[in-house]
Amino acid sequence: MAEISGQDDVAWAARNEYWSARNDRPRRPRGKHERAREPLILCGHGVSLKIDKGTLLIRDGFTHWPQERRELRLFKGARDLPPRIIMLDGSGSLSFDVVSWLSEQGLPLVRVNYQGDVASVIGGAGFAMCPDKVRWQIETRDDPEKRLAFSCDLIGRKLESSLETLRLAIPAKAAAPAITRIEAALGKVGGGSVASIDELRMIEAVAAGAYFASWQGLQLEWRSRRRHPIPDAWLTINGRNSIGGSRSLSNRNAKHPLNAVLNYAYGLLYSQVQIELVAEGYDPRRGIMHHDRKEAAALAFVFDMIEPRRAGIDAKVLKFMLSSVFMGADFAIRADGVCRLSPQLARRVCHVVAGE
Structure with missing residues (x-):
């Protein structure tokens, strides 16, 4: 059983790397005065958002091992600010200062659970009904x-x-x-x-x-x-x-x-x-x-x-x-038969929906 489990872990890592490579493919160059149009998509375990020297410092989560952790720094008012941040299931932490920073910049943070349901929306422009x-x-x-x-x-x-x-x-x-x-x-x-x-x-x-x-x-x-x-x-x-x-x-x-x-x-x-x-x-x-x-x-x-x-x-x-060509390692089957996507495949789906 240990050998089978180890093989599954290797396959899981390999397929996450496969989809990650497609997530990071070159995108259309953005014009000098054009704002970013694609959402920032985070996933995995240990996602971290914190305020560092007035900027939003983001560390993406881990979906497999070994994996190089992605780190991003967003500046106030910058044209490369994404229209929204999507957090796919996973785990992590943020502070109230982050919520204030997101609200100030009109940048919503959307958490989507493993079923594809929107669990919460924080930050952004707030709720001001007309x-x-x-x-x-x-x-x-x-x-x-x-x-x-x-x-x-x-x-x-x-x-x-x-x-x-x-x-x-x-x-x-x-x-x-x-x-x-x-x-x-x-x-x-x-x-x-x-x-x-x-x-x-x-x-x-x-x-x-x-x-x-x-x-x-x-x-x-x-x-x-x-x-x-x-x-x-x-x-x-x-x-x-x-x-x-x-x-x-x-x-x-x-x-x-x-x-x-x-x-x-x-x-x-x-x-x-x-x-x-x-x-x-x-x-x-x-x-x-x-x-x-x-x-x-x-x-x-x-x-x-x-x-x-x-x-x-x-x-x-x-x-x-x-x-696309899939492998069984792209999906996990829960005890009740429910099918779940691997984190990097879920991220790829987000890019597909965004039209990339």
Whole structure:
């Protein structure tokens, strides 16, 4: 057993180095007066953020051994300040001085847990609601006609984006049935024939079923399967949903690599939209379409506004998954069968979502 464990540790380190090398590939040169556009992504154990001589000194965490620790120093008002800092699971420490520094610079720190959920957002520009925008949210939510019109617009844009993803990322033969269904759904939503939110959700659900069904059977590429065995179900994409312990359909505890990657990607989208809404003065808790759904009760307006952007994330994830060669060492399976990404692979997914 010790020998097998040692081999697993070596493979884990090797694959983290593999993905780390792709995270550090050369990026597009930034113009002299252009601000940084990519988020700073931290992961691993022992991450440290502290104030040193008025600057923010960051030490990245360890994901494997041996590993050279990355150290960064950010200066106040500098053009190379990232738009946000993403902390992927892991562990570490920071001080109240760091929180003050981040708030002063309008730089949010987003912690994303291993399931891809946003655990917390600190720093940044704070929460300053605009009364007119919050009033618009309340009035739109409370007026049935306005609420339905707003929701139809959201789902219409989501369906249009889904069609684009199908045409770009899915083979034409597999995509054809889904395209037909989604075009029909788009006709209903855009034609003014939808009478209620419940009817709209039913139309959306049927379109989503066809959309994700078109992914089924797409093959993922794996190597070294004898050294690092994987479940047969991982060889292909088998749909978005997985059966959880409650026997209900759920994606939260993903048991397939694609779903685990999508959870991370959606978590990052969620954090980005939340930050944008707060910065613009909206109340992220006052949902319009989702305000009556228990699972969206916390930040219902964020759930509203990510709807049209989900399919764009799907396209990036599908392109990444179908063009990469994976190993069993890239993922860990918990005792309950839940699939987790290695830290550096999770970081690579963040770069993919950011469009690098």
